[in-house]
Amino acid sequence: MIFPTLFGRWPMPSWTGIWEKSNPTKWKEGRFRMYKYKKLFHGLIGSSLVVLLAACGDGGSSPNQTVGQKPADKAEKPPEPVELKIHAAGVAEQEFNTRFKDVLHKKYPHITITWLPSSGASNSVAEYVARGEIPDIIRNISSTIRTNYLDLGLGYDLNEMVMKYKYDLARFNPIFIDGLKNLTSPNGELYGLPVSPFFSRVLYYNKDLFDKFGQPYLKDGMTWEEVYDAARKMTRVENGVVYRGFSANVSSLLTYNEYSLSTLDPAKDELSSFETWKKIFDNYMRFYQIPNNTIGKTVAEESAMFQKGTVAIHSDIYSPYLNLSMLPNWDMASIPIIDGAPKKIGIFPPGYLLITKQSKHKDEAFKVIMEMLDNDVQMNDARNGFLPTLADKSVLSVLSQNSDAFKGKNMKAVSYYEFAPLRPARAKGMTVIDTNTADAMLRDAFMNSALGSEDVNSALRKTDELLRKEVEKEKSKTK
CATH class of the missing domain: 3.40.190.10 (Periplasmic binding protein-like II)
Structure with missing residues (x-):
């Protein structure tokens, strides 16, 4: 590198002192010449530095640009709308x-x-x-x-x-x-x-009615047997008013079950697992066999019963859209699991x-x-x-921390158990029918049984027949 030589000390001869003492005039002339040489040399150093610094920078850089500094990047083109x-x-x-x-x-x-x-x-x-x-x-x-x-x-x-x-x-x-x-x-x-x-399933309950009739509130982790016992005690008639112990969104009872059970069998053209559906029907049917706890005439009527303030317990989905403002004092508890079923919460x-x-x-x-x-x-x-x-x-x-409707409610009930998997699809190569159509058949069967027009076995057999016909109808479209 050239830098050590350029920036080193000026070489002063060791005999300077001798020269100064022996010949003062010559020494002064020599000092003058040395001064001119040093001045010339310093000028050369300055010129060299300018050349060196220019060589170190970008040839197109501004004279005011800092040594080693890259020119500013071009602004990125904004994305097209x-x-x-x-x-x-x-x-x-x-x-x-x-x-x-x-x-x-x-x-x-x-x-x-x-x-x-x-x-x-x-x-x-x-x-x-x-x-x-x-x-x-x-x-x-x-x-x-x-x-x-x-x-x-x-x-x-x-x-x-x-x-x-x-x-x-x-x-x-x-x-x-x-x-x-x-x-x-x-x-x-x-x-x-x-x-x-x-949406996951929960139990809603009217705390005012529990207070009125001196019954303990529901709690997370209860069984269906315990809930049935509470519903039976809460169902009564007082001063001409019928107080029901239990109501439900029937769709949530069936479609969003803890078994993740489909209506149409994934691998066969028939009702999926007749015996399991019978177990599900029987579990809920007993609530509607409690005297004075008659189910509403339609699915919609039954789903809206709790808001009237005369039902103690209601099975439904947790939903931020649900309006229970007409009930001043309500809360939630975890949905029970049918005995022997997976400990999962059925979900929409x-x-x-x-x-x-x-x-x-x-x-x-x-x-x-x-x-x-x-x-x-x-x-x-x-x-x-x-x-x-x-x-x-x-x-x-x-x-729901920002929700006025659910402020102070037992939000742990919503996810007390793990969420159940989605219901399985039809196997590859099997004829697919509209899921809503199949589920509607099952809801009708439940309503007919709960209203007493058919027993559970007959209602499920009828559903099986309707499903088979629907599959054949769909198959005929591709022939």
């Missing part, structure tokens, strides 16, 4: 805006979400497809993904995006990912990611966010979905009463 159309059946636009709109706009200001109306026959996914207005993102529930997505030729396997963005599927409760794949994906395709709300499954294969903005759509399912978003959802789809159970600790 993108419009994403979303169809979310079963969710109101106001709810979507409250939960997601601000979050998405802050994260992706260049993406505009266009909300497609979903209520009414003319606004179904099938109608949008028929009109050539295919959404980019669709929200469906697991039981309708086949009919309202795959059968319409919209299916897009998200595994591609999961790999591209290294997205961790383990962050979700595995029953939701595995359940969807079992229902829709014979070859491991992943068509959607789970989004709240989903979550929705799933799907991308259509026709979308021209799949990357943007996936980014939007990732943001909607972000931990912070789900934490905020949980505070407002929505059960999270995450595997992390700590999120449940804040459930």
Whole structure:
């Protein structure tokens, strides 16, 4: 390197002192010449430094640029504006805006979400497809993904995006990912990611009635036998008012059972497990055989009985949408488990966010979905009463903290047991019928038995016959 030589000390001869003493005049002349040489040399050093510093920097740099400093990076080009159309059946636009709109706009200001109306026959996914207005993102529930997505030729396997963005599927409760794949994906395709709300079963009880009749409150972990005993004691007639001990959302009793039992057998064209369904029917039927605890005439009437204030115990789903404001003093307890059944809480499954294969903005759509399912978003959802789809159970600790309706309630009841898996799909090659149609047949059978028009065995045999006919009807469409 040249730097040590340039910046070293000026070499002074060792005989300087001798020269100074022996010849003062010559010494002065020599000092003058030496001064000129030093001045010239220092000028050369300065010139060399300028050249060296210029060589060290970028040839195109500004003269004021610091040594070694890189020129400022060019500003990144802002992303092009993108419009994403979303169809979310079963969710109101106001709810979507409250939960997601601000979050998405802050994260992706260049993406505009266009909300497609979903209520009414003319606004179904099938109608949008028929009109050539295919959404980019669709929200469906697991039981309708086949009919309202795959059968319409919209299916897009998200595994591609999961790999591209290294997205961790383990962050979700595995029953939701595995359940969807079992229902829709014979070859491991992943068509959607789970989004709240989903609903688990609980027991609601009217504390005022328990106080009125001097009975102890319900508690978590009770058996159906203990609940039956409480319902029997609470059912009575006083001053012409019939007080019922028990009512239920019949759909939740049957469809969201702890066995994860489907109505139609996954592998046979018949009612799934006749004996298990008989056990389920018998467990609940006894409540409606208590004198003065007659079931409502319809499923809707029975579901609304608790709000009237004359029913002590009500079996239903936990839901942030439930309005019990007309009851000043109520609470919840965990749903009991039928003796011998898996200790699981039956659930109404979550929705799933799907991308259509026709979308021209799949990357943007996936980014939007990732943001909607972000931990912070789900934490905020949980505070407002929505059960999270995450595997992390700590999120449940804040459930309904911001909800006036559930403030001070026993929120532990909602997840007292593990959630039951989604009901299995029909086996590969088996004829598929509409799930809602099959479940409606089973509800009718239960109502007929509870109202006394049929015994349980006859009602279940009739359901079996109807299911077989429905399968044959579906098979005839492909002949």
